[in-house]
Every structure is written in C-alpha cells, then in structure tokens.
Amino acid sequence: MRLTDYTDYSLRTLIYVAVHPGELVTIQRVADAFGIPKNHLIKIVQKLGQAGFLHTVRGRAGGIELGRPAAGINVGEVIRTMESDFHLVECFQGDDNHCIITRVCGLRGVLSAALRAYFEVLDAYTLQDLVEKPAALNRALGQGEAASLAGIPVKGMVRKAHPSRKTAGETGSQ
Structure with a gap:
C-alpha cells in the first residue's frame, strides 16, 4: 500500500510546523524546505x-500553526482525513465490485484485517511522537531549505522539479 503525495506532504507540513512551536510558519517556508510546489501546499x-x-x-504577517497540540494530532486520523481511498482491491468497491469470486474468496477478509492492523499501528502515534528530536529535524529542514532555494537536491530529500524551473544539468532543448 502506498500513500499519495498529498498525504505525504500533509504529514511533512505538520512535522515542519510542529518543530516551530509558537511561530507562524509560511507555506513558502514549508515548500522551500521540502522542494514542494507552493500551489500544491496551499490546497x-x-x-x-x-x-x-x-x-x-x-494576511501579510500570516502563516500557519498547529490547530491543537502535537500530542493531540493522531497520525492515523491525519491519514484517514487526507487519503481518499483505502479500497485495496476490487472487492472493497461495493456496488462497483465485479469480481466473480468475491462471495467465496478469502482475500477480502485478509486484506481487511491487514488494513485494520495498519491503522492500529498508525493510531498508536501522534505528531508529538514524530518530532521527538526537534533540533535534529530543524537541522535537516534547514539543509533542505537552503538546498531548495539554491536548486540543489539534498541526499535523503526527494525534490520534484517544478515545471517552470530548470534543474541542474537541464538544457533548453528537450
């Protein structure tokens, strides 16, 4: 199972804001830190x-901050809120299920149990658990921001090229 970039970026945004308590963080700062398009982060x-x-x-002096304490933001709840589809296979689709073996197949039950176990683990963690080392996170985020502003990929940081920007090594002809 793979989470969408939308959910991944949601978790990264929450982590970034959580390691900057008491300050309003701009969307641009988050975008720069992770190399994520600002327009995507706005949504x-x-x-x-x-x-x-x-x-x-x-407003001009605006930004974002946590809506509740980090210890009160459950990782499983965030993922359920941001992901739109946990239908792992066709038999999870209800009326759109056209699999001819659904009634006699054990796969749906196995995958349902796996999905429940997946969320049991996620529900055991809060945003506070993810930011236990704020100093180390801030150092890594600072490296990401500096690299993103310079257009340089950082080891361990996935940087997707923005369509309107050229990345290092790109030429005008494609």
Whole structure:
C-alpha cells in the first residue's frame, strides 16, 4: 500500500510546523524546505485547516500553526482525513465490485484485517511522537531549505522539479 503525495506532504507540513512551536510558519517556508510546489501546499494547508490540524492566519504577517497540540494530532486520523481511498482491491468497491469470486474468496477478509492492523499501528502515534528530536529535524529542514532555494537536491530529500524551473544539468532543448 502506498500513500499519495498529498498525504505525504500533509504529514511533512505538520512535522515542519510542529518543530516551530509558537511561530507562524509560511507555506513558502514549508515548500522551500521540502522542494514542494507552493500551489500544491496551499490546497493541503486548506484541508488540514478545515480538519482542525492547522490554524491559518491570513494576511501579510500570516502563516500557519498547529490547530491543537502535537500530542493531540493522531497520525492515523491525519491519514484517514487526507487519503481518499483505502479500497485495496476490487472487492472493497461495493456496488462497483465485479469480481466473480468475491462471495467465496478469502482475500477480502485478509486484506481487511491487514488494513485494520495498519491503522492500529498508525493510531498508536501522534505528531508529538514524530518530532521527538526537534533540533535534529530543524537541522535537516534547514539543509533542505537552503538546498531548495539554491536548486540543489539534498541526499535523503526527494525534490520534484517544478515545471517552470530548470534543474541542474537541464538544457533548453528537450
């Protein structure tokens, strides 16, 4: 099972904000730290705000902060909120299930049990658990921000090229 980039970026945004307690963080700072397009993060922040995970402040001096304490933000809840589809195979689809062996196959039960176990683990952790080493996270995030601003990929950081920017080594002809 793989989470979407949308959910991945949601978790990264929450982690970034959590290691900057007491300050309003701009979406641009998060985008720079992770090399994520700002326009994509705007949609994510809006949904995180609607769900109460973030509090957003509009305007020139605005930004984002946690909507509740990090210890009160459950990882499983965030993933359930941000992911739209946990239908692992066709037999999870209800009315759109056209698999002819659904009634006699044990796969659905096995995958359902696996999904429950997956969420049992995620539900055991909060955002606070993910940011137990804020100093180390801030150092890594600082490296990511500096590299992103310079257009340099950092080891361990996935940086997706923005379509309007050229990355190192790209030429004008494609």
